[in-house]
Amino acid sequence: MSDTTGARAVTLGDVAARAGVSISTASKALNDRGDVSAATRAKVRAIAEELSFTPNAMARGLLAGRTGTVGLLTSDLEGRFMIPILMGAEDAFGAGRINVFLCDARGDAIREQHHLKELLSRRVDGIIVVGRQTDHRPSLGQEIPVPVVYAYAPSDDPRDLSLTPDNYAGGRLAIEHLLACGRRRIAHISGEPSYAAAQDRLAGARAALAEAGLDLVGEPMFSEWTEHWGRDAAAMLLQRHPDIDAVFCGSDQIARGVLDSARDLGRSVPDDLAVIGYDNWEVLATNARPELTSIDANLQQLGRQAALRVFDAIDGIDIGEGAHHLPVRLVIRGSTIARR
Amino acid sequence: MSDTTGARAVTLGDVAARAGVSISTASKALNDRGDVSAATRAKVRAIAEELSFTPNAMARGLLAGRTGTVGLLTSDLEGRFMIPILMGAEDAFGAGRINVFLCDARGDAIREQHHLKELLSRRVDGIIVVGRQTDHRPSLGQEIPVPVVYAYAPSDDPRDLSLTPDNYAGGRLAIEHLLACGRRRIAHISGEPSYAAAQDRLAGARAALAEAGLDLVGEPMFSEWTEHWGRDAAAMLLQRHPDIDAVFCGSDQIARGVLDSARDLGRSVPDDLAVIGYDNWEVLATNARPELTSIDANLQQLGRQAALRVFDAIDGIDIGEGAHHLPVRLVIRGSTIARR
DNA sequence: GAAATCTACGAAAACCCTTTCGAAAAGGTA
DNA sequence: TACCTTTTCGAAAGGGTTTTCGTAGATTTC
Numbered sequence: 001m002s003d004t005t006g007a008r009a010v011t012l013g014d015v016a017a018r019a020g021v022s023i024s025t026a027s028k029a030l031n032d033r034g035d036v037s038a039a040t041r042a043k044v045r046a047i048a049e050e051l052s053f054t055p056n057a058m059a060r061g062l063l064a065g066r067t068g069t070v071g072l073l074t075s076d077l078e079g080r081f082m083i084p085i086l087m088g089a090e091d092a093f094g095a096g097r098i099n100v101f102l103c104d105a106r107g108d109a110i111r112e113q114h115h116l117k118e119l120l121s122r123r124v125d126g127i128i129v130v131g132r133q134t135d136h137r138p139s140l141g142q143e144i145p146v147p148v149v150y151a152y153a154p155s156d157d158p159r160d161l162s163l164t165p166d167n168y169a170g171g172r173l174a175i176e177h178l179l180a181c182g183r184r185r186i187a188h189i190s191g192e193p194s195y196a197a198a199q200d201r202l203a204g205a206r207a208a209l210a211e212a213g214l215d216l217v218g219e220p221m222f223s224e225w226t227e228h229w230g231r232d233a234a235a236m237l238l239q240r241h242p243d244i245d246a247v248f249c250g251s252d253q254i255a256r257g258v259l260d261s262a263r264d265l266g267r268s269v270p271d272d273l274a275v276i277g278y279d280n281w282e283v284l285a286t287n288a289r290p291e292l293t294s295i296d297a298n299l300q301q302l303g304r305q306a307a308l309r310v311f312d313a314i315d316g317i318d319i320g321e322g323a324h325h326l327p328v329r330l331v332i333r334g335s336t337i338a339r340r
Numbered sequence: 341m342s343d344t345t346g347a348r349a350v351t352l353g354d355v356a357a358r359a360g361v362s363i364s365t366a367s368k369a370l371n372d373r374g375d376v377s378a379a380t381r382a383k384v385r386a387i388a389e390e391l392s393f394t395p396n397a398m399a400r401g402l403l404a405g406r407t408g409t410v411g412l413l414t415s416d417l418e419g420r421f422m423i424p425i426l427m428g429a430e431d432a433f434g435a436g437r438i439n440v441f442l443c444d445a446r447g448d449a450i451r452e453q454h455h456l457k458e459l460l461s462r463r464v465d466g467i468i469v470v471g472r473q474t475d476h477r478p479s480l481g482q483e484i485p486v487p488v489v490y491a492y493a494p495s496d497d498p499r500d501l502s503l504t505p506d507n508y509a510g511g512r513l514a515i516e517h518l519l520a521c522g523r524r525r526i527a528h529i530s531g532e533p534s535y536a537a538a539q540d541r542l543a544g545a546r547a548a549l550a551e552a553g554l555d556l557v558g559e560p561m562f563s564e565w566t567e568h569w570g571r572d573a574a575a576m577l578l579q580r581h582p583d584i585d586a587v588f589c590g591s592d593q594i595a596r597g598v599l600d601s602a603r604d605l606g607r608s609v610p611d612d613l614a615v616i617g618y619d620n621w622e623v624l625a626t627n628a629r630p631e632l633t634s635i636d637a638n639l640q641q642l643g644r645q646a647a648l649r650v651f652d653a654i655d656g657i658d659i660g661e662g663a664h665h666l667p668v669r670l671v672i673r674g675s676t677i678a679r680r
Numbered sequence: 681g682a683a684a685t686c687t688a689c690g691a692a693a694a695c696c697c698t699t700t701c702g703a704a705a706a707g708g709t710a
Numbered sequence: 711t712a713c714c715t716t717t718t719c720g721a722a723a724g725g726g727t728t729t730t731c732g733t734a735g736a737t738t739t740c
Contacts, residue, residue, distance in 0.1 A: 025690070034729085061727095062726080078427065094443070353697095362720045402698095404725095
């Protein structure tokens with residue numbers, strides 16, 4: 001580790017003294033403000049460099065009323081969906097010279113409240129709340145003195161602005177792709193039925209099928225978002241409905257399980273059976289045999305958008321309200337179309 | 341979103357005025373300091389609550405010389421190893437009422453330098469640098485005015501304090517477990533040979549084998565950290581050395597590939613062939629068939645430790661220097677021992 | 681040469697909080 | 711009553727920066 005001697009950080013006063021000018025002149029010289037002669041400016045700059053002076057952002061923020069920081073309040077870092085969102089947001093903020101306070105509430109409301117208080121005490125300029133599911137979550141309330149944007153998990157208060165992936169469109173997209181591949185007997189295996197994501201994707205899928213005059217083969221199968229369930233479900237499904245030619249899976253993990261079972265049962269993918277996943281979790285999708293076609297929710301983009309909205313709000317621009325469903329995209333790989 | 345009207349945040353002065361006392365009295369009342377009558381204290385508290393007053397952490401920090409913030413400088417959020425470390429650190433800091441600035445340098449030195457400057461300008465009380473590999477990384481230098489702890493990727497300057505998982509011990513542990521399971525003909529499939537992690541694990545494995553008077557079967561196989569490579573390597577390996585009874589894999593992804601190939605080639609795991617992975621990536625390990633025994637690097641613990649070191653350093657306690665190798669642990673699942 | 685106009689700089693206020701120290705009020709003692 | 715102690719409170723400084731405004735000196739104009 002480094003020099004922990006509490007050697008007081010070098011201040012603007014130090015620079016000014018060393019340069020033989022007043023504090024105000026030094027400030028102006030460093031910030032290109034006010035009338036300062038070129039010579040003085042250069043001199044101050046040189047000294048500042050030499051002493052490796054960095055202005056105290058706190059003191060600065062105290063005046064400006066802005067801190068140049070935002071809070072990122074996540075409910076669960078563990079979740080796979082947090083990271084891309086977090087990356088997108090961090091990236092956008094970094095470009096805007098804004099720093100991010102990261103708080104993980106661990107899915108605990110008390111802890112969330114506590115973190116919120118901390119963030120407000122730090123006078124963040126804005127807050128992004130990232131939930132772990134696309135289900136509605138309790139609003140932080142309208143009393144927060146800074147702009148708040150909800151990402152992934154929408155707020156249950158329509159006056160809040162929420163950005164969430166369009167699972168309905170994702171379901172449609174998956175089915176439309178399967179239909180375009182010539183599939184007609186399509187089944188659906190998904191995760192926990194209590195998730196809005198599961199229901200929305202199913203609804204989108206059904207809508208797309210209905211437009212083609214079709215319906216799902218059998219009842220949609222719900223249980224867990226795991227590979228194990230994918231395997232078990234696929235085994236059951238293929239026994240009950242051996243005539244299916246495609247499976248739309250609620251997640252890539254489930255799809256991996258389905259691929260596994262299909263292989264075990266001698267069904268060839270994609271010729272005999274097409275499989276499409278959801279989430280486009282690269283590690284899983286690209287290492288599957290065959291590689292897995294999937295729906296990508298553009299989460300990094302979502303995080304980015306959330307950051308940009310917060311930017312706008314900070315600049316006093318009205319960012320609107322309500323839940324906005326961001327577009328998803330199809331990533332085609334070998335599990336739905338045979339390699340040329 | 342919420343009330344974006346720049347309504348000036350309520351200040352201690354507002355509370356004091358409303359309570360009919362001086363600012364100093366209000367401060368003391370809220371902080372349990374100095375002599376304030378119970379009545380006054382209660383009154384101030386009530387008013388503060390009513391106005392939902394939150395003290396300005398900046399103004400507070402300006403006096404104290406401490407900000408109660410630390411910087412978390414990661415080189416790549418995407419990596420799977422960042423998250424547990426980040427969680428551990430965030431958790432430890434959160435308990436200490438310290439907030440975390442998250443910066444992602446995206447593996448770019450320029451960006452890292454820029455973020456470092458920002459962090460210093462924000463007067464963080466300490467910094468944790470998290471690298472994406474266990475290879476040595478350039479030190480930030482000894483000139484940083486706050487304590488710095490390197491996590492996962494150790495600094496190349498021995499005067500810095502680095503915490504990194506003990507890959508050598510991990511390699512030993514894996515082999516010792518396989519030996520304890522009665523295996524004698526053990527092969528090794530790992531990822532990119534340029535990674536220190538790959539070499540350290542191999543070295544540990546060889547040491548453990550040597551102690552038992554054994555050596556690896558065939559040359560260790562290196563390529564990528566992917567499932568694909570695991571499959572290909574296992575296929576080659578089983579053809580070349582059909583007599584092996586165990587494979588130590590450099591990652592869980594590789595191990596998944598190995599399991600796949602073993603299955604294809606009719607080798608039963610664990611009876612016929614034991615497979616052990618590395619990283620204990622739950623999603624992969626627990627969904628494998630059979631579930632995957634693996635080495636867990638205790639990354640969350642590592643993040644936690646790093647945070648605690650920073651705490652100590654902030655409190656003026658000497659935290660030492662050099663690279664410390666933190667213990668790893670074996671997680672036994674079905675791929676090495678048949679279920680009871 | 682005086683007045684007007686610029687230019688370059690500095691003094692000081694403001695931001696919000698904590699802390700120290702002194703003062704006033706209240707109560708007790710001789 | 712005079713003095714002392716205890717209790718309770720307030721004035722003010724201090725922290726680092728930005729910004730406004732005033733001023734001294736230099737330069738131009740008539």
